[in-house]
Amino acid sequence: MPELPEVEVTRRRLERELAGKSFTQVVLRVTKLRLPVPPELATILPGLMVRGIERRGKYLLFDCGSGWLLMHLGMTGFLQLHRGAAPPGKHDHLDFIFNDGQLLRYHDPRKFGTVSWFTGDPLRHPLLAEIGPEPLTAALSGAYLFEAASKRKVAIKQFIMDSSVVAGVGNIYANEALFRARIRPDRAAGTLTIHECAELAADIRTVLEESIGEGSTYRVAEETVAYYPLALKVYGRGGKPCPACGAILDETRLGNRSTVFCSTCQK
DNA sequence: AGAATTACCTGAGCGC
DNA sequence: TGCGCTCAGGTAATTC
Numbered sequence: 001m002p003e004l005p006e007v008e009v010t011r012r013r014l015e016r017e018l019a020g021k022s023f024t025q026v027v028l029r030v031t032k033l034r035l036p037v038p039p040e041l042a043t044i045l046p047g048l049m050v051r052g053i054e055r056r057g058k059y060l061l062f063d064c065g066s067g068w069l070l071m072h073l074g075m076t077g078f079l080q081l082h083r084g085a086a087p088p089g090k091h092d093h094l095d096f097i098f099n100d101g102q103l104l105r106y107h108d109p110r111k112f113g114t115v116s117w118f119t120g121d122p123l124r125h126p127l128l129a130e131i132g133p134e135p136l137t138a139a140l141s142g143a144y145l146f147e148a149a150s151k152r153k154v155a156i157k158q159f160i161m162d163s164s165v166v167a168g169v170g171n172i173y174a175n176e177a178l179f180r181a182r183i184r185p186d187r188a189a190g191t192l193t194i195h196e197c198a199e200l201a202a203d204i205r206t207v208l209e210e211s212i213g214e215g216s217t218y219r220v221a222e223e224t225v226a227y228y229p230l231a232l233k234v235y236g237r238g239g240k241p242c243p244a245c246g247a248i249l250d251e252t253r254l255g256n257r258s259t260v261f262c263s264t265c266q267k
Numbered sequence: 268a269g270a271a272t273t274a275c276c277t278g279a280g281c282g283c
Numbered sequence: 284t285g286c287g288c289t290c291a292g293g294t295a296a297t298t299c
Binding site: 033034074091158 | 269270271272274277278
């Protein structure tokens with residue numbers, strides 16, 4: 001599942017390949033995603049040039065000059081980049097064809113993704129306007145987290161997964177960051193000290209940056225933007241030894257999400 | 268306002 | 284082999 005590092009790796013690759021290219025054709029095979037894909041994309045986009053591609057949380061923002069193409073890959077979405085025409089397979093919902101012959105294909109079995117169009121400042125789009133600070137920038141600080149968490153009773157793991165608190169932290173990296181910060185995921189957010197918040201803010205950034213540096217938990221392949229999992233410290237390792245102390249990792253559910261932690265290391 | 272729950276969706280894995 | 288069940292989870296929408 002694409003988390004922030006995968007989206008960022010995808011963004012870099014697509015910007016390298018598509019900036020300066022213009023849409024020539026858009027094929028909409030399936031438009032019933034979690035939110036409906038606007039059918040007018042097929043008439044709006046052809047002739048427009050991609051100026052650049054930005055990211056906000058896990059949203060990709062294609063700057064098309066007169067408007068912005070917004071994409072979210074949901075749980076199972078990914079983007080393939082083909083050098084030329086390619087026959088569509090199952091779940092290949094959308095094709096974006098460019099003037100150099102390249103084909104950007106939106107593939108999403110569970111249809112949890114989002115593809116939309118917005119004119120004006122994209123950060124004012126309803127889906128983006130309430131998103132919290134970007135974790136890879138100084139906007140996510142210990143002081144900010146401490147202030148935001150004040151008096152909050154929700155578990156710290158659910159708190160950092162709330163997109164209005166921090167942008168783009170999903171279940172995998174929430175588990176990893178809390179392990180690194182040695183903080184139990186079920187602690188009430190408001191009980192963290194300012195020092196713990198500083199550690200956590202730094203560790204959220206570290207786990208995301210390390211993942212991007214290694215090509216993310218996913219790796220960008222030649223002809224496609226493809227995903228290959230890397231080893232993670234705790235996620236998916238419940239019942240196995242803690243990589244730090246050897247104790248057996250606990251696996252529970254928090255907010256109906258799989259949660260793995262070491263009750264010896266994390267307090 | 269904050270917390271909790273539901274809806275959306277399909278493939279994989281499992282027990283029988 | 285196949286049926287039915289559970290699980291995976293981002294996030295918007297809804298309810299309490």
